Amino acid sequence: MKAIFVGASSTAIMTAQFLLKRNHDVIIIERDKDKIDEICNDLDCGFLHGDGSKPSLLRETNPEDTDVLYCLTGHDQTNIIASLVGRSLGFDKVVTKIQDPSYEHICIELGLEATITPSRTIGRHLADMFEGRDLFELSTMFRYDASPFSFVAQEKDVGEVSGLALPKDSRIMCIYRNEKLIIPQEDQLIEEEDEVIIITHRKNLETLRKQLSTPIDDIE
Numbered sequence: 001m002k003a004i005f006v007g008a009s010s011t012a013i014m015t016a017q018f019l020l021k022r023n024h025d026v027i028i029i030e031r032d033k034d035k036i037d038e039i040c041n042d043l044d045c046g047f048l049h050g051d052g053s054k055p056s057l058l059r060e061t062n063p064e065d066t067d068v069l070y071c072l073t074g075h076d077q078t079n080i081i082a083s084l085v086g087r088s089l090g091f092d093k094v095v096t097k098i099q100d101p102s103y104e105h106i107c108i109e110l111g112l113e114a115t116i117t118p119s120r121t122i123g124r125h126l127a128d129m130f131e132g133r134d135l136f137e138l139s140t141m142f143r144y145d146a147s148p149f150s151f152v153a154q155e156k157d158v159g160e161v162s163g164l165a166l167p168k169d170s171r172i173m174c175i176y177r178n179e180k181l182i183i184p185q186e187d188q189l190i191e192e193e194d195e196v197i198i199i200t201h202r203k204n205l206e207t208l209r210k211q212l213s214t215p216i217d218d219i220e
Helices: 010-021 033-041 055-059 076-089 101-109 116-131 202-211
Strands: 002-006 025-030 046-049 069-072 094-097 115-116 146-152 170-177 178-183 195-201
Touching: 002 010, 002 116, 010 025, 046 101, 055 076, 055 170, 069 076, 076 094, 076 101, 101 115, 101 146, 146 202, 195 202
Parallel strands: 002 025, 002 069, 025 046, 069 094, 094 115
Antiparallel strands: 146 195, 170 178, 170 195
């Protein structure tokens, strides 16, 4: 399998090391030439010098032959732009790192489904450890063809959950509203700006993205 990294951050380097040990192909795009010179002897992978948010540079990595594009620079805006460009070029899966949680809503509205916020993930992990909880990754619960999908409700989505026309093999799991969890019943109302989490068959992801994601032109 093949992974492309935009940004040679510590997270990118650590992930790349694991992937290389597992015999996967890795290419790192980094705009800082000194950074490339610093790490190239320690990582047996390909390097591209330049701005990873530029379509021309991302196109050089052959998106159609890549399994995952990781956008892991130290700048949230760069990661978001690179993710959108990567998605438009046809990368099968795009992972977006953000440090500022206030960008999370924007990422969801833009249809960037695999968004990670390391500081919050680590913080929650440490808090759970403090309380003695047995931790495991949520991703291990989604097997075979099951996949999660989330969207931020717009005016057109407001109403009872039963009125939301979802594809076959799709169900609303939960709703987040004002930092509170709601487990919906059929008569539960969806309100504007709710974050709605759906479990679905992965074949439905593109349909849901077109139906429920907010077009870029509508984001202020």
